[in-house]
Amino acid sequence: MKKSIFLFFFFVTQASHFSIAQLVQSVAAPTATYTNPLPVQFGDPYILHTKGMYYMYGTGGGADKGFSAYSSSDLVTWKSEGQVYFHDNKNGWSDPKANWGGAYWAPEVYEMKGKYYLFYSAQWKVNPTKEAENFRIGVAVADKPTGPFIDLTNKPIFDPGYPIIDANVFTDTNGKSYLYYSRCCYKHPVKSDVADLAKEKGWFNEIEESWVYGVELKPDFSGVVGEPVLLLRPPVSLSDKQAEWESRSVTAREVNRRWTEGSVMFKKDDTYYIMYSANHFGGQFYAIGYATAKSPLGPFKKAANNPVLQRNTDKGGSVTGTGHNSITYSPDGKEMFCVYHGRTAKTGDERVVFIDRMQAKNGQITISGPTTTPQKRPSSTTTAATNNR
Structure with missing residues (x-):
């Protein structure tokens, strides 16, 4: 027994x-693979890598007049961290009752001296002329990547006198930091061959444009140094090889605007790369291009192989509206990734996140996307990667 x-x-x-x-x-x-799109409903995705973890921020994602975040150790499996920024913090300067629910857009978070700084766009409550688009850029700070983030002051970081969105920050090897942003199309009609063509064809009476600027930041991120410098704008002449792809929202008669927005700056092998998005963010032609320079404030030259990421529906795919990207690296730092939003036939108008491999070599960027088939997981070791390199 x-x-x-x-x-x-x-x-x-x-x-x-x-x-x-x-x-x-x-x-x-x-699993040895991952598949786009990721199960994250963000527009304008941005990834911070710190202390062995990735944190993703973006527009929307269920946040109520603010911003939420996701975390991951491998860029593939993401956990919701909830809302990390609220507009009604003690220094909040935005107007949640303004158009687009206050327009809390395009958050990006940077680590500096043990603190985390969130740059973002929103509607400014100081609006004596009742402008429909009164966007400015603010900066909030927290002790952790998951917040809570509190605005540094009760006003935007600076006021250039026109609406601005899509903040991006780059810190150079000499320690100087720069803010890149987009002047909005709002009340900014520009003369060009495309504008003349649109009027001649009876499509639109005028074409408004958004332009990308850069300006040095104060070391504590509390403001700017000097005057902004114009870095990128849509082509004036139709003979410019960039004009065709950057004007598709106009020539397709989607809208009377040409955008240069969603900029992201990085440096590699002594070359400064600035990536940007063109065309209507809500349309199928939203796409990514880039330009290069030898200094952080240019002059920049647009690349001959633009656009480097665009819809694939004309090739039998299901992805449109690819744009407003950031960059990140695999856990071992060996692979570079383009992080962007797009739409698929299945997701409809909802913007979702894609992560595809990219390379920047000899002054040229290539992106292996958009993909919706299984891709090899990002390479992983215990070596930490960083956002600025």
């Missing part, structure tokens, strides 16, 4: 060990 009981417990114990071993093995061995 005792022998039978012993054998019973022996087999139960072995079976339990086997089950636990199987469970540990399944947890420890993630």
